[in-house]
Amino acid sequence: MIEVKNLSKHYRLTEKSPGLSGAFKSLFAPKRVTKKAVDDIGFQIESGEMVGYIGANGAGKSTTIKMLCGILTPTTGEILVDGIVPYKERNRNAKNIGAVFGQRSQLFWDIAVRESYDLLKHIYDIPEDEYRKTLQMFTEVLELEPLLGTPVRQLSLGQKMRCELAAAFLHNPGIVYLDEPTIGLDVAVKSRIRQFIKEMNRMRGTTVILTTHDMQDIEEICSRIIIIDAGKVLYDGSLQSIKDRYGDKRVIHFELELEEEFQLPPDLAGKAEWTPGETGTVSVAFSNHVITAADVISEMLRKYRIRDLTISDSKIETIVQDIYCRGI
Numbered sequence: 001m002i003e004v005k006n007l008s009k010h011y012r013l014t015e016k017s018p019g020l021s022g023a024f025k026s027l028f029a030p031k032r033v034t035k036k037a038v039d040d041i042g043f044q045i046e047s048g049e050m051v052g053y054i055g056a057n058g059a060g061k062s063t064t065i066k067m068l069c070g071i072l073t074p075t076t077g078e079i080l081v082d083g084i085v086p087y088k089e090r091n092r093n094a095k096n097i098g099a100v101f102g103q104r105s106q107l108f109w110d111i112a113v114r115e116s117y118d119l120l121k122h123i124y125d126i127p128e129d130e131y132r133k134t135l136q137m138f139t140e141v142l143e144l145e146p147l148l149g150t151p152v153r154q155l156s157l158g159q160k161m162r163c164e165l166a167a168a169f170l171h172n173p174g175i176v177y178l179d180e181p182t183i184g185l186d187v188a189v190k191s192r193i194r195q196f197i198k199e200m201n202r203m204r205g206t207t208v209i210l211t212t213h214d215m216q217d218i219e220e221i222c223s224r225i226i227i228i229d230a231g232k233v234l235y236d237g238s239l240q241s242i243k244d245r246y247g248d249k250r251v252i253h254f255e256l257e258l259e260e261e262f263q264l265p266p267d268l269a270g271k272a273e274w275t276p277g278e279t280g281t282v283s284v285a286f287s288n289h290v291i292t293a294a295d296v297i298s299e300m301l302r303k304y305r306i307r308d309l310t311i312s313d314s315k316i317e318t319i320v321q322d323i324y325c326r327g328i
């Protein structure tokens with residue numbers, strides 16, 4: 001179980017003034033500022049949960065994950081990961097966690113993938129029998145066979161990510177942190193990786209903390225999300241309830257025969273918003289609670305000739321983007 005209470009991480013930075021004189025000034029009288037990357041957050045994650053830890057760029061996700069892994073020491077607050085204070089007992093904590101951090105690799109660059117796994121077996125004291133069985137299973141599920149004899153530097157991004165995932169789960173850790181595990185990958189590899197993560201959670205009860213900008217990852221893997229913004233927790237709850245709360249927005253895309261400039265029909269004013277599209281097209285957004293799609297269409301029909309229309313519901317991407325921009 002992960003318990004986080006009043007956790008903050010502040011970075012001390014030197015603010016540089018522009019120009020040459022500014023550079024001299026910063027050299028002799030540096031102006032120190034504090035950046036609150038994580039600012040008094042708290043949450044609890046039970047064993048076996050799969051949680052999406054999401055937020056815009058610079059929101060404080062990586063800083064939190066680094067503190068959970070014990071790489072960074074908090075400025076204030078408490079963290080307990082399965083009873084361990086991560087930054088105090090880094091090695092003990094490391095035995096119980098697995099991690100995939102986008103650019104960083106836990107595999108050795110110049111040696112074959114299988115040899116990296118052998119080294120991890122020794123590092124984590126995995127019994128030989130268990131190691132062989134696990135590797136065989138991972139090889140089948142992630143289709144690693146043709147990659148095991150290849151050095152990491154010769155692997156494509158998708159191949160490397162599959163190998164990294166296997167490495168993160170190899171020692172059967174209780175918790176796995178995944179930072180953007182599907183970034184830049186094709187649809188088929190993304191799907192295989194998502195399947196693998198779900199399978200690990202189902203079979204072994206692994207707790208998964210997933211950081212991603214890909215909302216499809218979240219939809220497929222996580223039932224709970226924590227949204228962080230400017231170092232603060234903005235939302236912590238089920239994915240479904242955020243959809244129920246904010247997913248009432250609908251958009252109708254109209255293709256119109258326009259003879260003059262488009263203006264929203266008077267009866268839709270205050271109930272719907274419109275944005276222009278390509279020539280002759282407009283998108284009208286509204287909330288289901290305020291007006292029905294049928295009423296929007298009939299008001300539009302009274303004023304314009306409609307060539308075509310499509311109706312779309314809010315996707316989780318749109319909802320989350322809205323929350324990042326406007327808050328909760």
Ligand SMILES: Nc1ncnc2c1ncn2[C@@H]1O[C@H](COP(=O)(O)OP(=O)(O)OP(=O)(O)O)[C@@H](O)[C@H]1O
Pocket residue numbers: 011012013035036037055056057058059060061062063064
């Ligand atoms: N070592 C550091 N020194 C100073 N400031 C830092 C440091 N690391 C991160 N920051 C700042 O802290 C804030 C949070 O950064 P963090 O990397 O945790 O964000 P993030 O949510 O992971 O972003 P992204 O989605 O872009 O990876 C940012 O404003 C960042 O510039």
